[in-house]
Amino acid sequence: MDDFDTQDHQEELSKGDLEVLRAFHALEFSTPDDSFPHQTTPGASLIDQSNTDQSAAFLSEDDMLALFATEADEEIAAMRLAVKQLEQDNRLDSRGLKALKRGAHKVAGTAAAIGCASMSTIARHIETIIKLMEDESLAIQTGLIALLNAMQALEATLHSLLSNGFESKNPLLQLEEEYKRLNIDVHVVQNAQISLSEAIDVTSTQWFTQQTGVRDPNSTSLRIDAHHFNKLLESAENFIELDIPMEHAQKQVEIALNDLQFAQSRLRRLEPLLSSLTLSVNATPDTLVEDAGYPPSSLVARILQEASIRTSHVPQQKNVARPQPLLSYEAALWDEMEIDRFSETNVLTHSLTEAITDVALATTHLRQALTHLKSIVVQQVIQASTVRNEVFLLRSLPFNFLVTRLRAAIEMIAGAHSERIQFEISGESVEINQDVLEKLADPLLELVQMQVAEVLFFTQRSEQDTDQSLHIGFNAHSTGNEITIEISFSQSVPSGAIALLQDTVHQLYGSVTLQEKGTGKITLQLRLPRSQRMIQGLLVRAGSQQVIVSVSQVKRIHFNKLGINGQTVQARNSQDTFLIGTDEIYELNTLLGLKAHKHTVEKALQTALILELDNPSTAIEVDEVVKEVELVMKPLSEYLCRPGITNTAIDANGNVLLVLNLPEMIRQKEMYQQVGKTSIEVDIESDHEQPMLQSGPKVCHKILIADDSIYIRQSLNMNLSHEGYAVIEAVDGLQALDQLSKESPDLLLLDFEMPNLNGYDVLSIIRSHQEFSTLKIIMLTSRSSEKHKLRASELGANAYLTKPCPQDELLKTIKSLFGDKDGRT
């Protein structure tokens, strides 16, 4: 903050710049409690508010007020003209309506930024009235009356602000009374609109909660989308309806099973008859029967034969036509009416054939019934999957929800320069999980804020004069269970913001790819799983263990096609065109703390996952990519969580599968290496072999910037990042200490005047802790007196620089402290 107290800097800035700076700074220091319009104490003066508002430090309160009043007055005048034009045109496609909408939006944003809640609310009422008119919910004539009333209220409020130093609430209250009389309920309309133009505070961290009604931890209620709920109901009903065909199919299977059992038992009954017939044939030659002239196959014949043997009486052969023995082909043609002509063997054979046919038939019926049952089960599975997806969609929102917020935030920051920003949006209707959107919102907001500030404020004036506009594109599309979000900028993006976004996306098991085009256009591609409950991943084997890696984090799978040929890893990889451009290769075994492979000349990289990280890529060597799976993720208990491992899945055999967040594991590994903890692995075999890393990552010095001025942090961050340093930031003394313990930086750039512990306090605390003894500290402050320098030296600062500090001097000091030429290890 120190720098902006000086008159010099104010003189360097144009009126527009100051406005941007003010709005930006107001955002920087806004807290959830600041949520407009509730933060304005009725009757409190703007001056009083400003005394506690650090954003006012850029300009004096009078200057800020005058600047705002002038701009608001101009806007109100333009809006008056627009209303007149609308009156004349008396139609909705009037240019006046568009101009009025733009003016109202601008006043709403600017007034909110400066803390004029009433003016901002009136301006938002104007926006609401316009929307109602556009929706044809409000007649044009009534709308015009409402707009004229709003314009009067706006002017009266501005007048009260200029006269008294604070805005009067009366015009707003009177306006709302008038709206009630006209039967216009602007509050209901505003609450019903999800659009960000109606959002209370687009930059608030609680914005998402305000807009979506995200669950209060203490509340059991959940706000869901009615459309998705109805679809879920429909899918659930369809699922239940499958019960009837399922029951029918099960019954068919039971019937077929019974038939089969019956046929099998009949077949079994024939088996002893077949055996006895064989014995009978052996004991009694057919010739005897045939010679006696008895029917060859009847029971009567057998009885008569036995009787003749016993009595030695041969019965007289009746004068009846003796049935002729069947020829072989005739035996095959069964005829119940001529059963006397069939021998017992024929009858048994026929019965056997029938029984076998019955078994075959019953088997076929059973197979058909099972096929039908299977198809019903498949339908049920599909329907269950649909229900599950619908449940996930209950907690989803269209992508537009986030884009609108980002866009409004950008316009708010840009203020008068908003016309220089052009948006291209596509895929607004793509549904994204609310949790994902909520987590993405803040880093994305920070990214676009920094980008807009970079272009509109930090860019050199000569570049601005060329009137280059900033193009920001938002695109979303989904493929299967993956969502891709693309954010493109026409100019380069601050690396710090990308790193923040990367961290968030990695936590969501996604990846960020940065694509730079020759024209300077930058596209950030975010690949994210659609749900944070289900993981669509690759089942990967590391040793005897299988783990899951999110598909969204893998760019491609590398399979070595050349085979092992006895060359070294380096030689093999140098020949492997697929790995060209891959600068870091890790072994999954090593990352998991499992026993690493012995690297011999025979060992060569066989299978690797190429991650969606920075360019060039990072490869993870694995033993095998088994298959692609989709499993439910279960969070690990906190004490079981490890860097990059916070979830598990259970496979069909009941085994625990670790769900790996590989970018996070690598980041942690790099961090450990950086602070000298080279061995993070625990070897379960008590083999204390050093973990192997085929090619160590390049490690840069990490610098922490502790300064409450976003401008200072931003400019330092850009310069240092450009020089190859890893940069982290802290906005106050407490956060600096927190970052020190978490991030273990190598050097601290410390401002003196900061909220929550000043620089000397922080310095004193740091030097009283042995673990920070190697930390290099540079005081970077606007205090230039010898007294301060001496104090800093006594407390243990390594160097003392005075703002504004030339970049060369700063870099020279940093390099000398690191004792290297280029700042890299």
Added chain:
Amino acid sequence: MLPLHGLSTNDLEKMADEEFWNYARVYADTVPRISSQERNYQDQHLQCELSYGNCLIPLKAIVEVLPSPQQYTHLPLAPTWMCGLITWRGEARPLIDLDMYLCGISSSRQSGMLLIANHNDITVGLLVPGIGLTTTVQFEQVHPSTGPTVFYTPIRAGVIKGVYAEEPVLDVSALLPDVVQQIGMAALYG
């Protein structure tokens, strides 16, 4: 004083002595008491066979006894006495080699028994080489653990309640939180 079985303090005061004591006896019988069987169960301990001797684990802390799992998942940055993770009732639980934890010696992890122990919502799997009989421990006879019968490493003294019949009695209320704390710390310090 609250009314007892619908009687107020005034009613009690009006009672004759004999009437009062009869009432007291009846009332006393209605108060739920720990049955001798239940008390016995609370004192029951399971004998676990370790490499250097036996130890006793309160039966009430053991939810299930299973054969040693054939597979478990290795967790990075885990203490040496944590074999890995197993699934129990659909959740991932840590599998602890009790021999290694107590004595610093690792017995075969493929054989033995798995005891699922629970205390205050902490559930862990304890892998032991074998189990013996259940014993009713008379707590009056549990003595401080000293002398040659102590086979566990001194740093584990905090999880031992004492020695009963020359066998250390594990204090599950100290053991499980210690296990959890150390697994958590291992993530930070390796």
